[in-house]
Amino acid sequence: MTLFSLIVALLIEQLRxxxxxxxxxxxxxxxxxxxxxxxxxxxxxxxVAWWVAVIAACFGSALVFxxxxxxxxxxxxLFNVLVLYLTMGFRQVSHFFTDIQLALRMxxxxxxxxxxxxxxxxxxxxxxxSEVARLAIEEALVASHRNVFGVAFWFILMPGPSGAVLYRxxxxxxxxxxxxxxxPDFGDFGQFARKAFAALDWLPVRMTAAAFSIVGxxxxxxxxxxxxxxxxxxxxSGILLASGGGALGVRLGMPIHESGEVVERPEMxxxxxxxxxxxxxxxxxxxxxxVLVMLLLALLGVAGWVGS
Numbered sequence: 001m002t003l004f005s006l007i008v009a010l011l012i013e014q015l016r017x018x019x020x021x022x023x024x025x026x027x028x029x030x031x032x033x034x035x036x037x038x039x040x041x042x043x044x045x046x047x048v049a050w051w052v053a054v055i056a057a058c059f060g061s062a063l064v065f066x067x068x069x070x071x072x073x074x075x076x077x078l079f080n081v082l083v084l085y086l087t088m089g090f091r092q093v094s095h096f097f098t099d100i101q102l103a104l105r106m107x108x109x110x111x112x113x114x115x116x117x118x119x120x121x122x123x124x125x126x127x128x129x130s131e132v133a134r135l136a137i138e139e140a141l142v143a144s145h146r147n148v149f150g151v152a153f154w155f156i157l158m159p160g161p162s163g164a165v166l167y168r169x170x171x172x173x174x175x176x177x178x179x180x181x182x183x184p185d186f187g188d189f190g191q192f193a194r195k196a197f198a199a200l201d202w203l204p205v206r207m208t209a210a211a212f213s214i215v216g217x218x219x220x221x222x223x224x225x226x227x228x229x230x231x232x233x234x235x236x237s238g239i240l241l242a243s244g245g246g247a248l249g250v251r252l253g254m255p256i257h258e259s260g261e262v263v264e265r266p267e268m269x270x271x272x273x274x275x276x277x278x279x280x281x282x283x284x285x286x287x288x289x290x291v292l293v294m295l296l297l298a299l300l301g302v303a304g305w306v307g308s
Contacts, residue, residue, distance in 0.1 A: 001080070002155070003298055005077055031176050039187070043188040043192055050196060054169050058158075076160070084161065087151050087167070088147055088151050097283075101280065104133060116135050137279060141286075171197055173196075174194055214292060215247070225243040228242040231266035253267045
């Protein structure tokens with residue numbers, strides 16, 4: 001049932017990607033509602049708001065699933081598929097990756113710079129073609145984890161679709177509240193959201209990094225993970241970029257032109273300069289990782305069936 005729900009949801013998402021606004025708009029409204037009622041600048045009130053929202057959503061989704069399953073198992077499976085469709089969303093951002101790759105192959109560097117800037121929310125007028133490809137690969141590796149593999153990990157562990165709901169809400173609150181931690185106008189309200197997502201993502205991000213290494217260059221993937229990941233400002237992203245860069249044999253990180261300045265960053269990965277061909281290799285790495293996850297789920301399902 002878990003494998004079937006994931007496959008169907010992924011197929012639907014590939015054929016008919018859900019526009020981000022259909023999920024982000026109600027979540028933003030819900031976030032503002034909680035901020036208005038709980039935010040007084042203290043971390044403990046941010047924790048209360050986080051628990052109220054997440055527990056209610058997880059419990060509610062699990063309850064609906066079991067009620068529908070009791071009526072008919074097919075209804076429970078359809079509900080799982082619906083929630084996964086709403087909580088995953090790699091195709092919502094993958095169009096940027098595809099358009100950037102096409103622009104680079106066509107020699108349209110200004111267009112590629114504009115697209116990567118829209119994707120990252122920054123300006124990259126001075127970026128070279130290799131730098132644009134490097135940034136696109138970095139965004140794709142992190143997005144594949146947060147929009148697919150992280151959601152799938154918690155969906156597998158928890159009853160019904162509650163795990164997918166948990167991860168998606170935790171990631172949303174980390175983006176909206178956790179990244180404003182220390183903002184004088186926001187106070188410490190987002191501190192708990194940042195720590196909670198880091199805790200929830202601790203194991204999934206390492207599972208994804210291990211999968212990148214297994215389906216790519218294992219030796220370089222593991223070496224870069226161990227030697228480079230700690231140098232990145234965001235440890236979780238550093239693990240993904242180091243292992244992904246090593247598995248692909250491409251150098252990521254390094255200084256970039258951003259909003260009129262040169263931003264120094266450590267080198268992630270190992271090998272050649274990034275280009276459009278490595279962008280195609282990144283797509284292959286992500287798909288092989290997805291196939292590996294599905295295969296492991298199938299084997300676990302067969303083992304459980306044989307054991308029973």
